[in-house]
Amino acid sequence: MRRAESVASAAKLIALVVLILTTANMLALRSFFCLPMPGDGYDEYPGRPVEASGKEGAKKQNIDVSIEGIDPFYTSDETLESITRSKQASGQTTSSLSNGSYTRSMVVVRAIGNPLSSTNSSNKPLRILEYILENEPAFPNTTRHWFLNRITDAQVEKAIVQRLKSSNETYTIIPFSLREYDNVLYSFDSKDTIHSKHYIKRSAEEKAATLVEETVQQSKIRYVANINGARNAMLRYGKKNSAAEYILPWDGHCFLTREAWDAIQFSMQKYPEAKYFTSPIRLHEGSIDANVTEEPQIAFHRTALAQYNEYLRFGRRDKAELLTRIGVKGQWDEGIPWEDWELDFVEREQAADSVSGVPDAGWAACVHSGIENGGKLGTKILKLNRRGHNLSAQLVRLDIRASQELHGLSSSTLLYYKESQLAEERELWKAGKRLPLVKELLELANKALSFGPWSVMDKRGFGCGVSGDCHDYFHVAPYQWPTLNSTGYTDYSKPFVLRDGERAPGTVAFSEGSEKYDRTKLLAMKFNTTVLALAYSVTGNITYARRAAENLRHWFIYNETRMNANINFAQIKWDVEKREMFGSPCGLIEMKDLYFFLDGVKLIEKSGALSESEIDQLRNWFANYLQWLLSSEQGRWQISANNNHGLFYDVQVAPLALYAGNLPLAISRMQRSISRIRRQMNATTGALPHELRRPICEHYQAFTLQGWITMARMAEKIGLNYWKRFADSDAPNKETALCRAVRYANPYLSRRAVCPGNIDGIDARRWQPILLDALHHCPMLDYKSTSGQNNVLIPPELIDPPLNHYEITGLFNMSDGIGPFWNLGLY
Structure with a gap:
């Protein structure tokens, strides 16, 4: 009887052990496939699901599903180092590490983005992917995942996805949205540097060296390149969708050789308390690895706290800022000093979980991508500018696409x-x-039927x-x-x-x-x-x-009457x-x-x-x-x-x-013209000081503002709103630059005197088109509270102007800068 009870108890114990092991193995399997753990939903990028490779992917990567994600065995540093060295010395292609023993679990997540060099064809990312898939071995306890980072060419993205699917690879798409891109604005400084004489006279290379274009384009480049945004997304993916102990959010042109993997594993075993590891770059040409001085790739322990700064400009310390923050010194932190605008949103103190040091871990074998990264800023600035120039060309193409596809230009x-x-x-x-x-x-048109034609030859x-x-x-x-x-x-x-x-x-x-x-x-x-x-x-x-x-x-x-195509x-x-x-x-x-x-x-x-x-x-x-x-x-x-x-x-x-x-020039002028307004106007009052100096200052105030309204009207055709640019955050109503300029000068909106020194008459009626546009675009304006009998500029019969554009005359003096029948085809 006692024996029977003992057998029954043993059977229950075995069943419990089997249940525990089964549950553990299920969790381990999910870890190896980089799939969400039970209870975790992955909706980082809604509408673009992650495609998992499943069992075929596990077979391809030779994942031993019986091994837990964290090595349960203990080997001393001396023993591990001895094993690694002996295997490398003997030239063996496998080691006790690559056979699955003593390994730390890793997930290598790589970002595939847009080609950033003029020498890169649109399919260069696909060729690099092909090379890595064909040459990177499978490693135990190591999985990989891919991020497609805002690829602007839909056909290129489709080809990459098909290639990943054919290899049973898992991937995530960070989608490129042309509308989101279009909504990102160019940035202009208050001095309007892009239109200054000293800047206009410079060559393209000299302009690049000033970093002015980088400042103008920074927001759009940051959206398209999304380099640190993708790196952080890869980090989040590794922590949320994998049980791997280490996450390697690497650049898309870097991969692991067997020797590099062994060396990385060795360091991770040797420094188990480290939260970060760096893997120096080696450019891989066939079987030759050449050391370079580029910024290293970084590996993160899943409990590491630091992440990449997404507010930094592309190509200017986007990775080096994090390296500095975790205490890794190198050429990337030398040369050009930190600018004030950089210091506004970076933390210079070392990350708390990196104070014990950041060890090197093997290396990253990288295919030459056609660009050069990092290095000493003082010596590599021209290379960064060349990359920026290539990105500028990409922005031109995207601006044209947005204008045509979104706005029908x-x-x-x-x-x-x-x-x-x-x-x-x-x-x-x-x-x-x-x-x-x-x-x-x-x-008027009926009269025009009998007028003309005209020719420059009429002055003979x-x-x-x-x-x-x-x-x-x-x-x-x-x-x-x-x-x-x-x-x-x-x-x-x-x-x-x-x-x-x-x-x-x-x-x-x-x-x-x-x-x-x-x-x-x-x-x-x-x-x-x-x-x-x-x-x-x-x-x-x-x-x-x-x-x-x-x-x-x-x-x-x-030929007899045509004008020569110039106004010399x-x-x-x-x-x-x-x-x-x-x-x-x-x-x-x-x-x-x-x-x-x-x-x-x-x-x-x-x-x-x-x-x-x-x-x-x-x-x-x-x-x-x-x-x-x-x-x-x-x-x-x-x-x-x-x-x-x-x-x-x-x-x-x-x-x-x-x-x-x-089209590129037309779009560029409409994009960039608004930069002029802050140089032309007094930021505090909205006055136009250059026009107020003229003897007929009343004419030139209205003439210039009419020019701005015309430019705003044209820019609307590519989705730009001049009336909303340069809002004053300190003003209660966040008044914008153009609204402020109109409010200051328009006599219907300001009880002001005639500008000093004016020698010409005043046609208050010609301010009515400006008033109409201002009230349409500047909801904070109220002409009724400012106009009235006391306004010396407006005759009594014009005090209450018509606010229906069809009721205002369509004709003004040809020198006023108002198009004929401006109020047809308006809104």
Whole structure:
């Protein structure tokens, strides 16, 4: 009886042991496959599930599922070191470590990202992956997992996933979102360095050395590269989805050789209390490992506290900051000092769990990725800048993608007028709803049918200007008064006299004497052609489009009448040193109206009134003009102007580049122009000091703000909102820069006096379009609380302006910088 009870007890004990071992082995199995432990859900990146390799993956990696994740055996350091050395000396490819004894459990997690070098083809990450999968052996108690880190090319990502699946590898996708990327803004300093004269004059290499572009692009680069974000995600994965004792979040081009794995295991056994290990880089070319001075790879114990700093700029201490924080010294911490902006969000004190030291652990064999990392910052800065230059090129491609795929941008997109809104206004017309504004447009368009065409050749009766070629555009500077000869004509061999604010005879558009120059004819051609184009758009009457097309042929296409594609002789001035006339950089502003005119041209193109050949000729003309503008002395000066001229350079270049098919330049100007506003305005008050110095300061305040509104209106076509940039965090309502500038200057929003020294009259009505846009975009503004009878700038009959844009006139002075019928195709 007693014996039977003993047998029964033994059987129960055996069953309990079997149950315990079974449970332990199940947990161990989950550990080996890098699968979530019971009760753990993995939803780090929702919608993109982790694909596990399962049993096939375990077989491929030769995982001994009977071995626990943590080695239960004890071997002294001396014995372990002796075993390792003897096996290496004998040249054996396996050791007691690689056979499974005395091993620490590890999970190697690697990130595959976008190629960062101009020498890298888009499939370079796939080729590196292929190499590692074919050459990295399987090791006991060691699993691997892959992260696809914001790969921007969907086809490349698909090919990598297919390759991983074919090898039964597990992976996680950190998705690249074009919309998320598009929502990340470029960063601009308050000095507007990118438009300063000393910066504009520098070569591409010199610009790279200043790190200005790095500052501008830092946020977008950080999103695309996501280097420390991915490293931390790999750390979290290893701790949450694996029971491995050590997590190796390595770069995607690094792998383990058998000797490196043995050496890493040896160090981990020798220093069991260490929370971090470093593995120096060896570039692996075939069977040759070459030591390099790059930043080492880091291994973390699963209880390690430190992680990577995700706020650091890419390529500038993104790994070195952590190495410094855990007490690892090297060339990466020498050379360039820490900048103030870096110190704002880094912790310089050593991590508490690394004070006992960070041992080396073997090495990381790395395939050459086409880029060089880390090293001594003082000596490797140019390499970092080259990498930044390559990333810049990638940002250009992504900006184009976002503009096209998210915002529908093309060379035929209207920038100033909103085509969808014009279509709605056309439907209203067809439905018999006659808006007063449209009636005003058609009345003017009917008159325009009998005007023109115009040509630069029309000045032949007065001479062809200083060049002697009547095909050259010619106009004198408006505030430069000429010396007259004995017959009363301008003597171009004599100096002009500056009278700022006082226009010389013939320089006022449509005034007596203006027929000697080309400005009045150019204004008439642009204005009437655009009016005709809008009339066609609203009514569908092809007669308007055909007349506008003839204007374009006469000015740009016909050999006898076409203008040369430059304005070398716009706003000519006297060069004191050379004692001759020269075209002033300020003359570029006479082509500022391209923002509305080219929209009109596109409407005519879409009407069919121009042949394909004529459209090609038109676009070639503007492409040639753009090339002149970018390479001319005038253009190089105007891009760096710190007043309205710099702004109107952008107002001209953005639509011009788009029409000429240079999408990168068009997008760049719209992205970067907003940087100018903080240099142009007083950050505290919103005043425009450069315009307030002028004798006709009231005009220039309104003119400049109108330019900003025009630029904002165009930038909306690629998803940018100028009205929300540079918010003042100290202001109760977080007022933004453009809203503040409008509030300060607009008499409907500010009870202010006439600006000091103003010698011109004031047209308060021309502030109404600015008021309307400001109230639409700046909810903190309230004109009713600031306007009233006491405002000396606004006549009583204009105190309460119409706030429906269709009720405000569509026509203003051509010098005001307001497009004709600005309130059509608006919102």
